[in-house]
Amino acid sequence: AEKSYGLDVIKLIKSDSELNTSYSGDITSFSKLAFAYMMTGEGKWADDLWRVINGFMEKNEDLNHRRSFLNGSEAARQIALSYDWAYDYFTNEQKDKIEKFLFDTTFEPWMRAHQGMVGFPSSSYAYKSQSNINCVLSSQIGVAAMAVFEKNPQFYSKLMAAIFRQMEYFLPCYAPDGGYWEGTSYWEYATTNLVKLFEATESTFGTLYGMYDVFNVKNTGEFPLYMNGDKLQFNFGDGYRSSLIGDLPTSYYFALKNGDREFAKTIIDLMREVGYPIGNRWYDPAFPSAEGKSFSLDRYFRDVEAGSMRERWTSNSAYLAYHGGDNSIGHGDLDIGTFVFDAYGKRWAEELGSDNYDYDQYFGNKRYLYYKKRGEGQNVLLINPYGKYEDQKKDAYSTLICSNSGEMGAYAVLDTSGAYGENVTKATRGFMLTDGRKEAIIRDEVTLTRDNNELYWFMHTMAENIEITDEGKTAVLSIGRHRCIMQLSSSEDAMFEIMEPVHLAENTKPSKEQLTDLSGTYKKIMVHLSGAEGKVYINVCMRVADITDEKMMPVNIDLPIENWNSVYDKDYENPIVEDKVFFTVDEKAILYPINDSEIFTDKAYISVAGANVKSADIYVDEKL
Numbered sequence: 001a002e003k004s005y006g007l008d009v010i011k012l013i014k015s016d017s018e019l020n021t022s023y024s025g026d027i028t029s030f031s032k033l034a035f036a037y038m039m040t041g042e043g044k045w046a047d048d049l050w051r052v053i054n055g056f057m058e059k060n061e062d063l064n065h066r067r068s069f070l071n072g073s074e075a076a077r078q079i080a081l082s083y084d085w086a087y088d089y090f091t092n093e094q095k096d097k098i099e100k101f102l103f104d105t106t107f108e109p110w111m112r113a114h115q116g117m118v119g120f121p122s123s124s125y126a127y128k129s130q131s132n133i134n135c136v137l138s139s140q141i142g143v144a145a146m147a148v149f150e151k152n153p154q155f156y157s158k159l160m161a162a163i164f165r166q167m168e169y170f171l172p173c174y175a176p177d178g179g180y181w182e183g184t185s186y187w188e189y190a191t192t193n194l195v196k197l198f199e200a201t202e203s204t205f206g207t208l209y210g211m212y213d214v215f216n217v218k219n220t221g222e223f224p225l226y227m228n229g230d231k232l233q234f235n236f237g238d239g240y241r242s243s244l245i246g247d248l249p250t251s252y253y254f255a256l257k258n259g260d261r262e263f264a265k266t267i268i269d270l271m272r273e274v275g276y277p278i279g280n281r282w283y284d285p286a287f288p289s290a291e292g293k294s295f296s297l298d299r300y301f302r303d304v305e306a307g308s309m310r311e312r313w314t315s316n317s318a319y320l321a322y323h324g325g326d327n328s329i330g331h332g333d334l335d336i337g338t339f340v341f342d343a344y345g346k347r348w349a350e351e352l353g354s355d356n357y358d359y360d361q362y363f364g365n366k367r368y369l370y371y372k373k374r375g376e377g378q379n380v381l382l383i384n385p386y387g388k389y390e391d392q393k394k395d396a397y398s399t400l401i402c403s404n405s406g407e408m409g410a411y412a413v414l415d416t417s418g419a420y421g422e423n424v425t426k427a428t429r430g431f432m433l434t435d436g437r438k439e440a441i442i443r444d445e446v447t448l449t450r451d452n453n454e455l456y457w458f459m460h461t462m463a464e465n466i467e468i469t470d471e472g473k474t475a476v477l478s479i480g481r482h483r484c485i486m487q488l489s490s491s492e493d494a495m496f497e498i499m500e501p502v503h504l505a506e507n508t509k510p511s512k513e514q515l516t517d518l519s520g521t522y523k524k525i526m527v528h529l530s531g532a533e534g535k536v537y538i539n540v541c542m543r544v545a546d547i548t549d550e551k552m553m554p555v556n557i558d559l560p561i562e563n564w565n566s567v568y569d570k571d572y573e574n575p576i577v578e579d580k581v582f583f584t585v586d587e588k589a590i591l592y593p594i595n596d597s598e599i600f601t602d603k604a605y606i607s608v609a610g611a612n613v614k615s616a617d618i619y620v621d622e623k624l
Contacts, residue, residue: 179301221254324398406569
């Protein structure tokens with residue numbers, strides 16, 4: 001509140017875009033000043049609050065100038081909260097002016113749009129929408145209306161009835177498991193506003209009118225926990241490369257309301273570990289957590305067709321998340337089969353997330369010209385994509401085939417056939433976390449319908465350095481003192497390659513002015529199978545280790561997905577590798593060959609054929 005005191009009057013910055021609204025200052029400063037007055041009773045906060053609110057109202061008479069209502073719904077909520085929290089300080093004239101401003105600029109136009117009246121080009125945002133926009137507008141305008149309800153109960157009763165009718169179109173988005181189809185960032189945007197609507201509704205009317213008990217809304221608080229890795233969210237679609245840790249208080253609201261002590265314990269432990277303040281308006285120290293219990297490490301959300309598996313609920317643990325679902329959804333990409341992989345507090349397989357919303361037809365018929373929205377901008381398999389606007393099928397839908405979870409590992413398998421259309425008769429992608437939940441395996445199995453196919457396997461990374469060894473079968477990614485070692489096996493003669501995150505073909509690019517340059521930030525690891533036919537597979541194993549760890553190489557599990565059930569839930573004592581196990585020493589390596597003579601060298605490695613072997617080839621300075 002101190003930082004909000006004495007600020008300049010805020011103006012709405014008008015834009016031709018219905019989606020990008022901005023202000024000349026922090027619009028939340030209104031409620032911060034109001035909260036300071038409510039908590040202290042000091043008139044200076046309320047006086048400054050009236051100064052900035054009055055100035056805002058006089059300078060922004062056309063608050064919702066494009067009738068999209070995203071231009072002003074949050075401003076309306078902030079003003080209405082200020083009205084409510086400083087109610088006993090403001091004069092009747094001041095309160096009348098606030099209510100009239102909100103009525104003229106927000107409530108009355110929104111009701112007309114909701115009723116589908118002429119002159120409101122964005123009325124779909126106020127009627128029958130299943131997008132986050134419906135939830136955000138309904139929640140913000142609903143909270144604002146409840147704050148001034150006593151001014152005109154007859155009108156505001158009708159408005160709130162319309163708000164609740166709006167939610168009937170949105171709430172099914174959480175079905176059937178509490179996930180959210182537009183991804184993690186838009187879950188955050190929608191659900192944090194929804195919870196504010198729930199709080200205000202219960203406080204005003206004493207009931208939620210059944211909204212909490214339908215479509216598994218009560219379990220949606222789990223979605224951000226499972227879609228957040230060690231440090232970053234799984235930002236598929238138009239998600240942001242950021243953490244969802246700030247949403248844990250929203251998740252705690254659901255844990256508290258559900259009486260779920262096990263869930264509450266997981267949330268509180270995570271917040272304590274990262275140093276996020278626990279004390280918020282929902283935290284109840286009298287609500288006991290489930291001591292000694294831990295939340296499940298793996299979760300899959302139907303319809304969203306996204307899931308994750310992790311090593312443990314603490315920092316520096318391995319995390320593997322995946323996404324199938326519907327390629328054609330709003331804010332969606334051509335990303336069936338994409339994944340992220342975290343370990344040791346770092347993200348090794350990156351999801352690129354959102355691009356510039358102001359690009360031409362970003363949400364229209366040019367969306368798949370933009371690299372981040374294309375299949376080649378994801379961590380997926382592509383088949384014969386060269387020169388195609390849709391390098392995965394836009395109308396494709398991918399669902400989970402099977403999954404399993406154990407103490408030492410987990411796996412999940414997606415049916416990805418739809419992404420490749422007439423190119424395949426069947427395609428599956430499996431995701432496994434094994435060897436004590438430290439190693440990730442990504443395996444594609446495809447049955448091709450014709451000869452001479454071009455297959456591309458992509459993974460984006462922000463690794464500081466990438467080294468390809470073993471004739472292309474091993475890739476070593478480095479970030480600081482940590483290494484991610486990737487091993488490749490395939491039905492065809494293939495190798496890892498490094499390329500820039502750019503379009504494969506010139507004809508699929510947007511104009512130069514609308515081409516986001518990702519070089520210097522990301523690199524792309526590629527596996528290219530040329531001339532493939534029949535049944536093919538690509539198997540990639542990944543393991544991350546500190547440079548001091550004794551065990552750095554991944555367990556090279558190269559088995560058909562149908563056999564995964566027998567290998568996933570294990571903690572392997574000895575790495576199964578195909579070629580080289582490198583090791584380093586402080587000074588010199590001392591090896592004793594058969595003739596008992598000592599050899600001193602800086603370079604040595606062992607080549608083994610499997611676990612628990614009785615013999616091995618010893619290489620010294622590249623000589624057997």
